[in-house]
Amino acid sequence: xxxxxxxxxxxxVGNAIEDICTGESVVYTLNGxxxxxxxxxxxxxxxxxxxxxxxxxxxxxxYGEVIGVASKPISAGECVHIHNxxxxxxxxxxxxxK
Amino acid sequence: MEFQGxxxxxxxxxxxxxxxxxxxxxxxxxxxxxxxxLVRNSKIFIPPNENGRDSEDRATIARTIVxxxxxxxxxxxxxxxxxxxxxxxxxxxxxxxDEIYATGKPVDSVFLEDCPGGAYEALGxxxxxxRHLARxxxxxxxxxxxxxRLCMGVKCGYSDATSGMAGNPTVGYLxxxxxxxGGTAMFAExxxxxxxxxxxxRRFNDDKQRETFLAAVKRVEDEAKATGEDxxxxxxxxxxxxxxxxxxEEKSLGAIAKSGHMPLSSSLRYGEIPAGPGLHFMDSWMxxxxxxLGFAAAGSALSIFQVxxxxxxxxxxxxxxxxxxxxxxxxxxxxxxxxxxxxMDMDFSASEIISQREPIExxxxxxxxxxxxxxxxxxxxxxxxxxxxxxxxxxxxxxL
Numbered sequence: 001x002x003x004x005x006x007x008x009x010x011x012x013v014g015n016a017i018e019d020i021c022t023g024e025s026v027v028y029t030l031n032g033x034x035x036x037x038x039x040x041x042x043x044x045x046x047x048x049x050x051x052x053x054x055x056x057x058x059x060x061x062x063y064g065e066v067i068g069v070a071s072k073p074i075s076a077g078e079c080v081h082i083h084n085x086x087x088x089x090x091x092x093x094x095x096x097x098k
Numbered sequence: 099m100e101f102q103g104x105x106x107x108x109x110x111x112x113x114x115x116x117x118x119x120x121x122x123x124x125x126x127x128x129x130x131x132x133x134x135x136l137v138r139n140s141k142i143f144i145p146p147n148e149n150g151r152d153s154e155d156r157a158t159i160a161r162t163i164v165x166x167x168x169x170x171x172x173x174x175x176x177x178x179x180x181x182x183x184x185x186x187x188x189x190x191x192x193x194x195x196d197e198i199y200a201t202g203k204p205v206d207s208v209f210l211e212d213c214p215g216g217a218y219e220a221l222g223x224x225x226x227x228x229r230h231l232a233r234x235x236x237x238x239x240x241x242x243x244x245x246x247r248l249c250m251g252v253k254c255g256y257s258d259a260t261s262g263m264a265g266n267p268t269v270g271y272l273x274x275x276x277x278x279x280g281g282t283a284m285f286a287e288x289x290x291x292x293x294x295x296x297x298x299x300r301r302f303n304d305d306k307q308r309e310t311f312l313a314a315v316k317r318v319e320d321e322a323k324a325t326g327e328d329x330x331x332x333x334x335x336x337x338x339x340x341x342x343x344x345x346x347e348e349k350s351l352g353a354i355a356k357s358g359h360m361p362l363s364s365s366l367r368y369g370e371i372p373a374g375p376g377l378h379f380m381d382s383w384m385x386x387x388x389x390x391l392g393f394a395a396a397g398s399a400l401s402i403f404q405v406x407x408x409x410x411x412x413x414x415x416x417x418x419x420x421x422x423x424x425x426x427x428x429x430x431x432x433x434x435x436x437x438x439x440x441x442m443d444m445d446f447s448a449s450e451i452i453s454q455r456e457p458i459e460x461x462x463x464x465x466x467x468x469x470x471x472x473x474x475x476x477x478x479x480x481x482x483x484x485x486x487x488x489x490x491x492x493x494x495x496x497x498l
Contacts, residue, residue, distance in 0.1 A: 005263060015259045015342075017452055045435065046259040046408045047342035060344075063262070067293065067348035080344065082330070087345035089292045090322040090329025 002039075004028045004049055008064030013048040013080050020049065026077070040077035048080040060085050099279070099466055101473040102240035103247060103399075104173065107202030111247040112170030113399045113473040116141045116424050117232040119224075120167055122179035122194055123148065126210065129221045130178045137228045139235075141172075141424050143391075145491070148186060152495040160188035162369040162491050165395030167198040167205075170249070171424045173235030174204035176228045178220075181211045204234040240475070245466070246279030246375075248473060251393030251401040251425075252356050253287065255386060257334075258341035258406030258433060260452060262352020264461070265404045265432025268448035270358035271462025272469065273377060277360045282375045284366070284393060285357045287384035288318045289333050293347025294354045298379065302362045311365035314381040333384070341408025356404060368492045369395030388492040390422035400473060402428045405444075407436030416443045419480035421487045426478045428469070445478050 004014035006028045014028045020043040027036050028051065035051070043049045048062070054074040059066040072084040103111040119134040119142040121127055127144040134142035143166055148156050167175045175198055182191045199205050206227045213219040252269050254261050273283040291298050295315045302308035322329040330339075334349050343349050363376035369392045372378045382392050386403065393401045401422050407414075416429050430446035431437050434453040437444060446468045450456040472478055 007263070015263065044342065046433075048259075048344065062348060063351045065294070065297075065347070065351055067351065068345040081342065082339060082344055085344050087293075087328070087330050087347055089346055090319055092323035092326045093328040 002026050006030050006051060007062060010061050010064050012050060012052040012054055012061050014051050016043045016045055016047050016049060019045050037077050040075055041079040043079045050074045050076050050078050050080050052076050099245040099470055100242050101245065101248075101470040102475065103243050103473060104170065104238050105241050105243065106170050110170040110249070110397065111243050111399065112172070113475075114171040114424065114426065115139070115173040115235055115238055116171055117174045117176065117228060117235050118143070118167060118172045118424065119228060120163060120175055120177050120198070121145060122163065122177055122182070122189065123184050125180045126178045129217060129224065132221060133176070133178070133224045133228050136225055137232050139232060140228065143423055146493070148184065148189060150498045151493070152498070153188075155493045155495040156186050156188045158368055158493060159491055160194060161367070162391065162395040164194060164197050165369050165371055165397065166424060168201055168371065169394055169397055169424050170399050172203065173238055174231035176224060176231055177205065177207040178224055179207075179209050182207070182209045204231050206231055244279060245276060245470065246281040248276060248469070249282035249397045249399055250276060250469070251284040251286070251380070251390070251396070251398040252404060253384065253386060253389050253401070254353050254356055254404040254406070255384070256337045256405050256407050256409055257343060257349055257352060258338065258408035259343065259352070260408070260431070260433035260449070261404065261406040262355055263432065264451035264458075265406065265430060265448050266352060266355035267458045268430075268432060268451070268461045268465055269356040269402055269404050271458055272465045273356070273358040274360055275462070275466055277358070277375070277377050280375055282372055282378070282397070283358070284372070284378045284380050284396060284398065286380035286382040286389055286392070287353065288314050288381050289322070289346070290350050290353045290384055291315060292319055293345070293350040298354055298357070298362065302365070304364070307362065307364045311362075311379055314365060337409035338406075341406060366396065368392045371397050383492045386418050386421050387488065388490050390418070390425065390427060391489045392492060394422045394425040398422065398425050400428060400469060401425050402430060405429060405431045405436060407431050407433050407440065410436055410439055412439045413442070414440055416440070416480065418487045419483040419485040421489055423489060426472065427480050428472060428478055429480065430465070443479050445472065
């Protein structure tokens with residue numbers, strides 16, 4: 001059983017504090033309640049795992065704040081990183097950026 | 099909580115006692131360099147050339163020069179220059195030389211224009227005066243003072259997820275304690291509040307200071323967009339991305355934890371001395387080559403480099419030893435793996451928060467203790483090296 005840390009009540013991601021492999025059972029504690037899910041991908045130490053499904057363009061929430069949006073559909077248990085998340089701020093690459 | 103520090107004529111307290119060789123312009127640098135090499139326990143800052151720079155950048159250079167002289171870790175100052183009046187309004191004798199003499203510290207000066215023998219006479223005069231200043235500085239004794247007499251700065255770097263979870267909150271606890279005790283605390287890195295700027299903005303008491311802060315954030319975000327690139331390809335840096343941080347917003351939300359919970363008194367320019375105690379934001383680039391110098395000019399006696407380090411290879415030596423010039427750097431990490439790889443170079447670990455579920459408050463109290471030890475004379479690992487890092491002032495304008 002591997003642990004992840006979920007920081008804010010409204011967060012939809014948790015942080016791995018140990019290396020997690022696909023298929024492993026993962027637990028986190030939020031508001032005193034322990035929840036369990038299965039790793040749908042490898043999540044190395046320091047990386048994030050989705051604890052809920054996140055739809056394309058839906059916000060990724062950590063620390064109770066929006067840290068970006070899903071750029072691909074994300075299932076609970078998947079690793080969340082640059083391959084499936086885009087930032088909102090400082091986007092000079094977007095058309096109409098001023 | 100107390101430490102033993104050097105109480106200066108202006109009442110500020112230093113934790114080291116350097117003789118500062120301080121050129122008022124780059125032109126005297128070759129001579130100044132030689133004086134600094136010969137005088138024990140001296141530090142030297144050779145400024146960039148102020149010629150052809152706009153008023154804002156000139157003011158930044160002048161502020162850094164004068165601020166270093168005022169830093170409480172400086173026991174005595176030898177000003178050197180080709181002329182005592184540098185020419186630009188920010189570099190006149192009144193604005194710079196007189197201002198440094200006004201600190202009340204042992205100060206002396208040598209200007210080439212006053213030496214009939216030119217550079218060769220100036221070199222000898224400067225060496226003699228510097229040696230006398232060094233001896234005068236050594237007469238200052240440490241006294242027991244309260245933690246609240248300290249001024250500190252913090253930079254977080256090589257951030258990873260542990261920065262926001264462990265390392266930065268530990269610094270935040272320290273800063274809460276420092277400010278509660280009447281001390282002065284500074285954090286910075288304007289790019290790395292983007293995404294958390296609304297949270298920081300709420301904490302300003304003064305509307306004008308809040309506007310200054312938000313204007314700085316807007317300026318940096320506009321500069322980012324003007325590159326035509328996604329800022330994620332620039333900052334977060336590769337070391338952050340490879341360690342698991344995904345967006346600038348995520349990095350910033352973890353970064354602001356280092357500021358603790360106290361209200362913000364002001365938004366400072368680079369190298370600007372805070373008008374009073376409390377917590378302050380400094381509008382500055384995040385690079386360690388510039389920021390620790392900026393904190394030193396603003397009066398920081400001890401600056402923290404809070405490292406994530408997920409990207410570090412094994413047994414990595416820390417990238418800077420003395421980037422604060424007169425201000426030592428306390429290296430710490432909240433990442434147990436980083437600590438295991440680099441503990442020989444670290445001054446503090448907050449990694450027990452993750453590896454042993456240590457409460458943040460407990461790690462914070464340990465950090466307060468460590469700060470008092472280093473302030474009282476324990477060396478940081480960086481200070482065990484005879485290294486003077488290449489440091490630069492954060493300048494924004496064009497070269498004209």
